[in-house]
Amino acid sequence: MKQFVSFQQFRRQPTIVVDSTGLGAALTLAHWRGAATPELLRDDTSAGSVLRALHHPETPGMEATAVTANHFDIDGFVGVWALLNPQQALRHEHLLRLVATLGDFREINWHDPLADHALQLVCWLNAEEKARFYEPFGAPARRRREDEASAEKFAWFLPRFAELLTNPEVGRAAWEPEYARVKQGVAAIESTATIVRRYPDIGLTVVRTPEPLPYYALFSPSLGTDMVLSIYDGQRYEFEYKYTTWVDLASRPTLPRLPLDALAARLNPLEQTPRHWTFDSITDTGPLLRLSGKELSKPQRYADPDQRPIHASSITPEQLEEGVVAFFRTGYAGITPKRYWTWAEIKAAGADLAPGSSLLEKGQG
Structure with missing residues (x-):
């Protein structure tokens, strides 16, 4: 079993670094330019690299029990969650790839049968992040370091995300306002x-x-x-x-x-x-x-x-x-x-x- 640790703690034990880079990582799974992600595991999103790694558990470094990221965003969160919940992640691999891509690149094929579910998850993550913590890139305005403050977001979201994967209705109150606004925009685009x-x-x-x-x-x-x-x-x-x-x-x-x-x-x-x-x-x-x-x-x-x-x-x-x-x-x-x-x-x-x-x-x- 793996556990999430804050970015400041990752050098205390062998740690997998997701959607970030750091000297001394047991394994880096990131799409950042120049990141030390193994060639076999390179993917468009960091979460995609994590999912590739789950298909290749023999990859050196995958045995590490600690997982971290130096910021909170949808792609990085999905990657961290997947490492902590590998069986569920592989069952929902296509949906998780859609969520990570939509969250990071803001693009999706609306004809995909899981596109709506992916949008609901992304909107839920966005809404709860802003309501309970702070908006993306908002840590400096609060005189906080993102690599420290983001650990609180991971602690809140990690135990709650699995339920939304199987039953997004439980988060409807949070995701519906942005979801409706986006769907109205999609209608305008089309x-x-x-x-x-x-x-x-x-x-x-x-x-x-x-x-x-x-x-x-x-x-x-x-x-x-x-x-x-x-x-x-x-x-x-x-x-x-x-x-x-x-x-x-x-x-x-x-x-x-x-x-x-x-x-x-x-x-x-x-x-x-x-x-x-x-x-x-x-x-x-x-x-x-x-x-x-x-x-x-x-x-x-x-x-x-x-x-x-x-x-x-x-x-x-x-x-x-x-x-x-x-x-x-x-x-x-x-x-x-x-x-x-x-x-x-x-x-x-x-x-x-x-x-x-x-x-x-x-x-x-």
Whole structure:
């Protein structure tokens, strides 16, 4: 039998580290870029690596009885729970994979027969986390370390999760509000009011829909791509790199993130409103490019688009889409998709796109 220990305790005994990295781990099961996950166990999600490990119990390090993670999120939680409850986890493997993918990448195939159950579990985890503890990325605002504070979340959720796997109705009061909001968003995405265009050569999905939506609905058409350009009525826009390019994705090759300051430098001369295009670093988990307003905190940026203000631009939707597509086609010219990019390789790939470079000027011409 395995038990959860806080991240500060993991060096006191042989410990499996999930969705995190740490020197001295008996075994690392994480999709973080450069993590020491064994080749055979690599997966798109950390929970997926755990489930692979359960199929290979002979893996060195699997004999360790302690399990930890340095933060609480849905993917990491599912991985930790699965190690502590291996037989149940393997019985529900497909559902757990859906939960981890939806929680981390915010994408799911709504035609999967278990998609609704996965959404209910994710919404339950989200709701109870916020109600009983604090929102994702909220520990610093409370002057707490995430690796310490998150242990309280694991202690509460670990003994309660199994019941929701077999009977989600017991958590309906918690999961229903977000579930209903997401399902309404899914209906909007699947309606004639929404137009989706995919540019597979650059890994971009463009979603043109009337109003901002929850991520679980907004990103559902983006399966297999790594960037989303959201175009809303009133010339309101957001561009985002998905989390799929922050981690080591195992299932398919990807293109490296390009610096968004270079794209902002292309858009700002076109912008006729008093606002300017702002951007996050490519090392952020989900970098946003959007028109400026009050600076968003990390919890606000992580929250759903329909929970934050999105400002109107003078650039038309057609101009914006054409400009974004042209920028990435120029930037990715000569770059071949691959698996397991290093951060050094990613930064080198975008070096020629720094504002003021000849490549950027060429793209603006």
